[in-house]
Amino acid sequence: MKCVLLGSGGMMPMPYRSLISLVIRFQGCLYMFDAGEGVQVGLKKVRLGIKPLRVIAISHLHGDHCLGLPGILMMRAQVPEPGLLTIIGPPGIKRFVLQLKEILGFVLNYPISFIEWDEKAPEIAYEDELVRVIWGTLKHTTFCLGYRFEEHARPGKFRPDSAIALGIPKGPAWGKLQKGENVTLENGAxxxxxxxxxxxxxxxxxxYGVDTIANKALYRLCKDVDIAFLDGMFMPEHQEEATAKGHMTVDDAARVALRAGARKAVLVHISPRYTDEDLNKLTEAAVKRFGAAEIGRDFQSYDIGLRDE
Ligand SMILES: [Zn+2]
Ligand SMILES: [Zn+2]
Known part of the structure; x- marks a missing residue:
């Protein structure tokens, strides 16, 4: 599993920092979280392809998180038969996309399935054969969703001695069992x-939790994750401004990750006021709170190895 930041900034795209978008590559499929302006450029740059894009999950309807949608939807229509795309998001996401499509008059060669949050929505927003996506309502200046991306549990370790004791011949049957599939032996057992x-x-x-201050849902989404991508828009001295604007400081974000038991925190949605030289200061402030925190940068990628416990 690989996470790639296509952009790490908030508010507006800057010459030195693209707007926030996270793409997770898993088993050849792509799952995208937020699509800021120009997101398709970033996706091209990292050469992950566009056809494998299965899901786009949007946190909220502020421009820096969703104005990249028309571009990416049109780019996906450039390849033959790209297949179903699922768009997950807040109330209004479907209307937003369909009206843009109508006004701009673009044609898509694939169906879109919309999953829009509502009060009765189950905790699991989306599920396929590989993963599921859980959502929760965050606390921002407008309705905003946070997400938790979960790989399904993997089958336990194969015990060859048990297989031999049960009289299962070595070969294809072992392979199936290792994948968690049941087998029928020649004797019908x-x-x-x-x-x-x-x-x-x-x-x-x-x-993935951005454009929010800490709340219960954010802690729940962050609980024991391998990596938490969190809003760390400001330096701790701008606490008041951060809270008023519905954002966290790097210290707030590092604290959430630490308390929630995240293994690593990557702080994103960096304010345009900070240039690359300032990022070291942001890092220092974050690490003071949580040693496994760092500041996200455009095109950085993070591999997540298998858990074996
Ligand atoms: Zn934002
Ligand atoms: Zn926002």
Whole structure:
């Protein structure tokens, strides 16, 4: 599993920093979180392709998080038969996309499935054979969603001695069992995979929570994640301004990650006022609170290895 920041900035695109967008590559599929202006340029730059893009999850309808949608939707229509795209987001996301499509008159060669938050929405916003996406309502100046991206639990470790004891011949049957599939032996006996596997191993998970101050939902989305991508828009001395604008300082964000048990925090949605030279100061302030915190930079990528416990 690989997370790539296509942009790390907030508010407006700058010559030195693109607007926030995170793309997660998993088993050849792409899942995108937020699409700031010009996001398609970033995606081209990292050469991950556009066809594998399955899901775009939008946090809220502020321009710096969603104005990249028309560009990316049109770019995806340049490839033959790209297949279904799912767009997840706040109330109004469907109207936003469909009206843009109508006014701009662009034609898409693939269907879009919209998953729009409402009060009765279940905790799981989206699920496929690989992952699920959980959402929660954050606290910003407008309605804003945070996300938790979870790989499904993986089958437990294969125990060859158990397989031998059950008389399962080495070969394709072992392979199937290792993947968690049940097998039927030649003598007609059905062997459930659990009989030869250890307990299921937890999947990897990532939190994406920007444009918010700390709230319960953010802690829940962040709980024990491998990486938390969090709003760290300001230096701690701008606490008051940050809170008034519905954002966190790097210290606030590092504290959330630490308390929630995140293994690593990457702070993003950096204010345009900070140039690259200022990022060291932001890093210092974050690390003071949580040693595994860092400031995100455009095109940085983060590999998440398998968990084995
Ligand atoms: Zn923003
Ligand atoms: Zn915002």
């Amino acid at each position: 059905c062997i459930p995979a659990e009989q030869v596997l250890g307990k299921p191993r937890p999947g990897r998970n990532v939190c």
